[in-house]
Amino acid sequence: MAPTAHSPKPAGQATKHPALAMLRGALVAALVVGVNATAVSAVAAGLPGLWGALLGVLMVIVFSGAGLFALHLSRRSSPTMQLAIAMASYTGRIAIFGGLLALALNSDSLAKHVNLTVLGLVAMVVVIGWLAGEIWSWSRLRVPIYDLDKEVAA
DSSP states (O other): OOOOTTOSSOTTOOOSOHHHHHHHHHHHHHHHHHHHHHHHHHHHHHHHHHHHHHHHHHHHHHHHHHHHHHHHHTTTSOHHHHHHHHHHHHHHHHHHHHHHHHHHHTOHHHHHHSOHHHHHHHHHHHHHHHHHHHHHHHHTOOOOSSOTTSOOOO
């Protein structure tokens, strides 16, 4: 089937930036889940629930998005370097998250204004939404199983 003016990609064309496509799908799913979870949290736990939910959504989007963005930036490097960047990104994000968690659990002013239970629950729900969006996006990518950049000798 020939490409038409309204189709974004002709059939058989590989996805140029898979990490960005996955980021876009995951972000949409996380925002849909996050907005609904924030609304429920605000009704159920009031203003502290709202702040906890918003903080949970923000944390998931920033930390999960940073990993996919790091993979996008490393897309032209060797597979070994991409793995190293992915592992360094993951390790760094976990270390930062652990530090922020330690600060949050020892902060009295944060506990006064933010419902930490709601924060944790919303973060878990949004992570599930993020992963579902990422998996859905990945399943629709056109990733070739061979190298398209090599010239074929006839």
